[in-house]
Each structure stands twice: as C-alpha cells, then as structure tokens.
Amino acid sequence: MLNEETVLGLKRFDKLFIIVISITVGGLLGWFIPVIIDWVLELPFVPMEGIISIIDSLNHFWVSVVATIVGVIAGIAFIVYVFHVTLKVKVSDKQITLILGEMRRDIHKQAISAIFMENKTLIILGENSKEIFREDLEVKKEEAKEAFLYYGYPWKNEDPFIKDYQRWELGNNQYPSDINSILYARERALKEDNEEEAKQLREDLAKLGVVIQDKQKAQYIRLIKQG
Incomplete structure (x- = not known):
C-alpha cells in the first residue's frame, strides 16, 4: 500500500542549518557593531558619517546589546522569508x-x-x-x-521534447508577431538580469503555447504539440 504522501523540499537539517546560521550571523554582526563602526570611520569616505559618529559616541556595551537584539530579529525575519519563498x-x-x-x-x-x-x-x-x-x-x-x-507519475530523466527546441533570434519571421514581441522583450530582460520580468514574460508565452529553455541568456523555444 502506498504511503499517503511524500513531502519534497527543505529537510529538517536544512531548516536547522538556516535557523542556526541566520541567528548566529545576525547576533554576531550586532555584537561587533562598535568594532565595525570604528573601522568604517577610518575610511576616507563615510556615508552618513554624522549618524555613525553619534552611534560611536554612545556606550559601546549597550550599543552591542541593542544591535545584537536587532541582528537576531533580522535573522529570524530572514528565516521566515526563506521558508516562505522555498517551494x-x-x-x-x-x-x-x-x-x-x-x-x-x-x-x-x-x-x-x-x-x-x-x-x-x-x-x-x-x-x-x-x-x-x-x-x-x-x-x-x-x-x-x-x-x-x-506514486506512478510519468518521470523523465530529461525534457522529452529536447530535440524540438530552436534558438530564437531577432528578426525571426517564423513565429507570429505577438510571440516575437514578447520574446524580444524577454531577451532584453535577460540581458538586464531582470529575473522577475523574464519569469512573467515566460508565463505570458506559455499562454500562447510557447515553451522556453534559457542557455547563457539565449532563448530556445518550441511550440506545444496540438491535438
């Protein structure tokens, strides 16, 4: 009899590692803030020097205590974020x-x-x-x-349609103008490292029946099988 379900994602050890590292790094950075500030103030150019100098003038012990608490809170916030955006x-x-x-x-x-x-x-x-x-x-x-x-799903070791992809290039008249326009916009997004826009444009193309593979910022596409 099959198990009811299997969960894929971060393992307990992975989660524990992220928790320990995030809180430890946040806390240590906070504790050593006075030392970091002293080092920053020795640089030839210091942004917001006035604010940093005021912090440096305060009692270093209490600055460390407060900064450690803030660092731990920041570490916890980072943990929550990572768990939230992990599939x-x-x-x-x-x-x-x-x-x-x-x-x-x-x-x-x-x-x-x-x-x-x-x-x-x-x-x-x-x-x-x-x-x-x-x-x-x-x-x-x-x-x-x-x-x-x-569980009997159709697992494949690689894309079963890998031979159907063709590289898309500007000026290619093989595809409809609306597809070419989105591909052009997505190529620009890839060159600008705009991952969110590239992802959204991929989804727009999927609605038009276009599947994409990215290889070194070049787009290889195939049209879905009809029927």
Whole structure:
C-alpha cells in the first residue's frame, strides 16, 4: 500500500542549518557593531558619517546589546522569508500539491504528461506537452525521481521534447508577431538580469503555447504539440 504522501523540499537539517546560521550571523554582526563602526570611520569616505559618529559616541556595551537584539530579529525575519519563498511539494497517489509563498496549487495525476528536473528546477508538462509548472526545488534529482515514480507519475530523466527546441533570434519571421514581441522583450530582460520580468514574460508565452529553455541568456523555444 502506498504511503499517503511524500513531502519534497527543505529537510529538517536544512531548516536547522538556516535557523542556526541566520541567528548566529545576525547576533554576531550586532555584537561587533562598535568594532565595525570604528573601522568604517577610518575610511576616507563615510556615508552618513554624522549618524555613525553619534552611534560611536554612545556606550559601546549597550550599543552591542541593542544591535545584537536587532541582528537576531533580522535573522529570524530572514528565516521566515526563506521558508516562505522555498517551494514545498506534496506528492500523493492522486495529485501533486505545490506550495510557494501564498500560492497553493493542486495538479491531478491525469493532467500530467511528464515531470523532470533541469538542474534544480522542477518542470511539469501537461496536455499537448504544455509547460504548466516551473520552479526551483531544493532537493536532489534522484530524490525527486524516486518520489514521483513511487506514486506512478510519468518521470523523465530529461525534457522529452529536447530535440524540438530552436534558438530564437531577432528578426525571426517564423513565429507570429505577438510571440516575437514578447520574446524580444524577454531577451532584453535577460540581458538586464531582470529575473522577475523574464519569469512573467515566460508565463505570458506559455499562454500562447510557447515553451522556453534559457542557455547563457539565449532563448530556445518550441511550440506545444496540438491535438
């Protein structure tokens, strides 16, 4: 009998490591703030020198105490943020539940045609080879493979349509003008390292039936299979 579900994401050790390191680093930076300030004030140019000098004039012990508390709080805030933006995947016999930030999405097994990973990115294909999900997953590929195969999902060792991709270049008239316009905008976003815009434009292209692979800021695309 299959287990009810398997959870993929940060392990207990990973979470413990993040918690300990974040709080320790935040606390230590806070405690040594007086030493850091003394070093900063020796630099030839110091931004906000007046404010820093006022802090330096205060009792160093209490400055360390207050800064340590602030550093620990900042470390906790960082921990909450990391856990919030890290993908968590629940795999069961009937569906996959994807949790990322405020997003919670269920994808039923029947709606999935292929699952695979490219480096740390989990990719799920649906009907007609359409890409229906893509996000980084903090687990090893073999661990993900074992979990998905255990519940009977169509795991692939690589993109099953890898031979269908073609490099897109400016001036390519093979595709409709609306697709070319978005690809041009996305290429510019990639060159400017604007990851959020590139991600949004990828989603816009997916709605038009275009799947993308990025290789050294070059875009390789394929159109979804119809029928």
